[in-house]
Amino acid sequence: MLNYEQQERWSKIVPNWQSPINIITTDTIKEKWNKDLLIFDEEYKFINILNKGNNLQYDGRGVAIIEGRKFDFQQLHFHFPAEHQIDGQVYPMELHFVHQNIIGQITVVALFVELGDFNRELGDFFRDFPAVESEKDPFSAKLSLDGLIGNLDSGVYHYLGSLTTPPLVKNVEWWVIQKAITVSSEQLEGIKKRFQHKNAREIQKVNERKVIYYEN
């Protein structure tokens, strides 16, 4: 029986649900995709760029409607190589669009990047970086996440995890877009040369989590 006179002794157990994970596609729960799940109607407006040492953080503003809930876009950053894996496949790069809603829930939309055509939408994001760590430079750009993703003719993975950098906050709702976008080798090398080392967190255990695969 719970002792309500000694509440300070109650145990707190938090499931260790961290990110990134290797998504095993045969283990996913299949659901039908519905375009109302992720609505990016307005362009995100970027206002500055922060040199975080082994990452660049592009701070911005914008609104997404995710599963009917209004989320404020906060920032975009990159990882080399990609952090999430699909059946063990590692892409050269992954983009993280971080959002938060008024009650504090965090949603990250993850986009894989592969080498291919020059990416016009991301053009502005591959130049003019602050040179010194912790330096924040004004940065003006607009980006349509809809335009970047294009028609979602593959699918989306959805699961509950964490931020992949400290403080590794949990209960982050991840939306990992299956179809990779392309950048040119010049674009990728331009941003990669800024980083001496990889900045991808190690793969974390899935444990008892379920990953939904929304099929299109």
Place this chain on the structure above:
Amino acid sequence: MLNYEQQERWSKIVPNWQSPINIITTDTIKEKWNKDLLIFDEEYKFINILNKGNNLQYDGRGVAIIEGRKFDFQQLHFHFPAEHQIDGQVYPMELHFVHQNIIGQITVVALFVELGDFNRELGDFFRDFPAVESEKDPFSAKLSLDGLIGNLDSGVYHYLGSLTTPPLVKNVEWWVIQKAITVSSEQLEGIKKRFQHKNAREIQKVNERKVIYYEN
């Protein structure tokens, strides 16, 4: 700069967002109520009742659509006195309907109880309790949460907190219905006499959290 060679040393800071809280109505963020936020179309079917010492847990099955997401109803339990407070007001009792979705998010719908008319919908829930702690008895009942709440002519408070009993799991989405339902004094006394002590957790700090008030 983050050291990706020593990821095991990365700090994990989790905001201490616990429940219950005292909701200060002047601090809430007002939003317009939309009936699609909480959809309880089907009756919940209860299958057994578990004596947890200082609580009774009614296990059941059912589906709720909460902010467009499908949640499975899991169990109902009671607290004496109510755990949440509205501007310091304490109701004699609070009902918690616990739900979880496929990716592991938890939602609790909280209903305050005050003394008044006999509550027909809850009639079955105030009799035939297992006598011994940890005993689980078959229990067959149906309950419409829509019917119990009635027309939502007041409003709903919504915030991010925790379970109020160990393991005090965080990131629980709370929906606290403003308008109390009534039970008769016979109903309340019948269930209260089973418990020797109060089973309400202490009020927790709101910290930097925002509480939404959905006005009807």
